Amino acid sequence: MRRVGVRGRAMGSDVHVITWSSSSADRLADLALRRIALLEQCWSRFRPDSELSLLNARAGHGPVPVSEDLERLVSAMVAAHAWSEGDVDATVHGAMVAMGYGADFSTIASSAVPSSWDPVPSAGMSGVVVTAGSVALATGVAMDPGAIGKGLAGDIVTSEIDAAGAAAVLVSIGGDVVTRGTPPDAEAWQVSLRDDRTPTRDEIGVISLAGAQRAVATSSTLRRRWAGRHHVVDPRTGSPVATDIVQASVVADCGWRAEAGATVALVRGSASAGWLEERGCTAYLLAEVPVHA
Numbered sequence: 001m002r003r004v005g006v007r008g009r010a011m012g013s014d015v016h017v018i019t020w021s022s023s024s025a026d027r028l029a030d031l032a033l034r035r036i037a038l039l040e041q042c043w044s045r046f047r048p049d050s051e052l053s054l055l056n057a058r059a060g061h062g063p064v065p066v067s068e069d070l071e072r073l074v075s076a077m078v079a080a081h082a083w084s085e086g087d088v089d090a091t092v093h094g095a096m097v098a099m100g101y102g103a104d105f106s107t108i109a110s111s112a113v114p115s116s117w118d119p120v121p122s123a124g125m126s127g128v129v130v131t132a133g134s135v136a137l138a139t140g141v142a143m144d145p146g147a148i149g150k151g152l153a154g155d156i157v158t159s160e161i162d163a164a165g166a167a168a169v170l171v172s173i174g175g176d177v178v179t180r181g182t183p184p185d186a187e188a189w190q191v192s193l194r195d196d197r198t199p200t201r202d203e204i205g206v207i208s209l210a211g212a213q214r215a216v217a218t219s220s221t222l223r224r225r226w227a228g229r230h231h232v233v234d235p236r237t238g239s240p241v242a243t244d245i246v247q248a249s250v251v252a253d254c255g256w257r258a259e260a261g262a263t264v265a266l267v268r269g270s271a272s273a274g275w276l277e278e279r280g281c282t283a284y285l286l287a288e289v290p291v292h293a
Helices: 025-043 051-057 068-083 090-098 147-163 255-278
Strands: 002-010 013-021 128-131 134-137 168-173 176-180 189-194 203-209 215-220 245-252 282-287
Touching: 002 025, 013 025, 013 147, 025 051, 025 068, 025 147, 025 168, 051 068, 051 134, 068 090, 068 128, 068 134, 068 147, 068 255, 147 168, 147 176, 147 215, 147 255, 176 189, 176 255, 203 215, 203 245, 215 255, 245 255, 255 282
Parallel strands: none
Antiparallel strands: 002 013, 013 168, 128 134, 168 176, 176 215, 189 203, 215 245, 245 282
């Protein structure tokens, strides 16, 4: 049994894939990276020729035929909206663009962005209709996958690599991790939890992923910041969230739900802990550190 780890870049993030296999660990790891790249090509809102961008451009024109990958993404975003009771809303696209996040983060972080903007509340997922093989967007609706895309990519790729013969596989996209199987050299996958409140991002714990809980996602209002704002938006107001929680890591049964849970935690603050627990998720919440003179 061999362990192979490979790294790359996709979805604006560092990607790390680990595969265990008796005969094809290298091939499966390479296949996983290629599959993530294909999903990014389909789902990116920063690529004008992506299938998602083309779908957004057809808002108000009725059902648009879509690929299986895009149908799965939109279906996951609809499910995340329902599961989160509206806290996760992919139609925050307008809010993100209004705040200046209309290009890849590396681009906007180095660009001049106006210090003020007019908040754009979510258009609402009621304007998104998914049927077999097609998606219809209401006029004025555009979708931003946000972190749901990373989580779902992990779900899809780990499932496919598992089906292709891997004994165990881990996919990390931007530090958000989805796993399948158990590594032969341990009882569970071990994932470091780091503190964004410290400049060196100190390790403050280790999360074990095994059994039904096989994904963990972390969201933070302390990263991806520009011009005094950050990327986690309250869909009801169109403005960055501001609660007592600045970082949330959520362990769940799948990647997209872990991502949705982390967003819920930042939107609702510490009051989200019980809500998440009731839904089978484990949350690790960090409050803002008081500033002392």
